[in-house]
Amino acid sequence: MKLNKFYTYFFNKNFYKFVFLFLISFSLTSCGGLSKVDTRKTPIKGRDRAKQNVAEGKGVSIMGGLRGGGRTTYEFSTSNPLWRASLDILDFIPLSTVDYSGGLIISDWYNDNNNTKESLKITVRFLANDIKTNSLKIQVHKKICVNVGECRINILKSKITEELTKSILVKAVEIEKNTKSSKKKK
Numbered sequence: 004m005k006l007n008k009f010y011t012y013f014f015n016k017n018f019y020k021f022v023f024l025f026l027i028s029f030s031l032t033s034c035g036g037l038s039k040v041d042t043r044k045t046p047i048k049g050r051d052r053a054k055q056n057v058a059e060g061k062g063v064s065i066m067g068g069l070r071g072g073g074r075t076t077y078e079f080s081t082s083n084p085l086w087r088a089s090l091d092i093l094d095f096i097p098l099s100t101v102d103y104s105g106g107l108i109i110s111d112w113y114n115d116n117n118n119t120k121e122s123l124k125i126t127v128r129f130l131a132n133d134i135k136t137n138s139l140k141i142q143v144h145k146k147i148c149v150n151v152g153e154c155r156i157n158i159l160k161s162k163i164t165e166e167l168t169k170s171i172l173v174k175a176v177e178i179e180k181n182t183k184s185s186k187k188k189k
Contacts, residue, residue: 084182085134088174089127092167096125106130112146122146123159125167134175141167 089108090101100109106129112122124144131138141164148154 082182083132084175084178085129085132085138085171087178088171089129089139091174091178092171093125093127120148122148123163127167127171134172134179136168136172139168139171141171143167 083103086103093108093110096113097111098108099111100107102108108125108127110123110125112124114122122145124146126142126144128140128142129138130140143159143161143163144156145159146154146156
């Protein structure tokens with residue numbers, strides 16, 4: 004009888020506390036276990052430890068990033084002439100995906116009002132930041148719909164891709180020249 008009371012008391016009152024404490028202690032130790040730290044090389048003050056972590060690449064420094072002290076360089080879309088040229092050339096078509104960090108521009112399906120059964124979709128992939136023909140990969144997809152719901156999509160291999168590549172490169176060279184000349188004036 005006493006044993007039965009113990010079980011009911013324990014499972015009603017303390018069981019959840021016990022499980023909670025067990026899970027917390029298990030999650031704090033995790034799978035890595037406790038690693039040894041050489042305290043002779045670790046600074047005592049918090050600021051010194053933070054500086055050491057940033058120097059070793061383990062942390063983030065806000066002020067270092069603002070001063071340009073970081074080792075990583077980012078070329079943002081406003082300073083990338085190839086990216087800007089692509090957006091300028093494709094400004095006539097609605098865009099569905101524009102992802103600078105992924106280096107991708109995808110247009111929406113586009114058709115001129117003369118032929119509503121055919122549509123084009125343009126995909127531009129950026130393989131490099133250099134203004135070269137092999138820095139871009141352009142694909143044009145053509146969708147032909149015979150009836151509603153009966154559509155075929157094919158990759159179009161025509162002069163459209165060559166003309167788009169050529170016009171984007173020419174525009175990128177123009178943007179780069181204008182940027183360099185405006186920097187010289189300052």
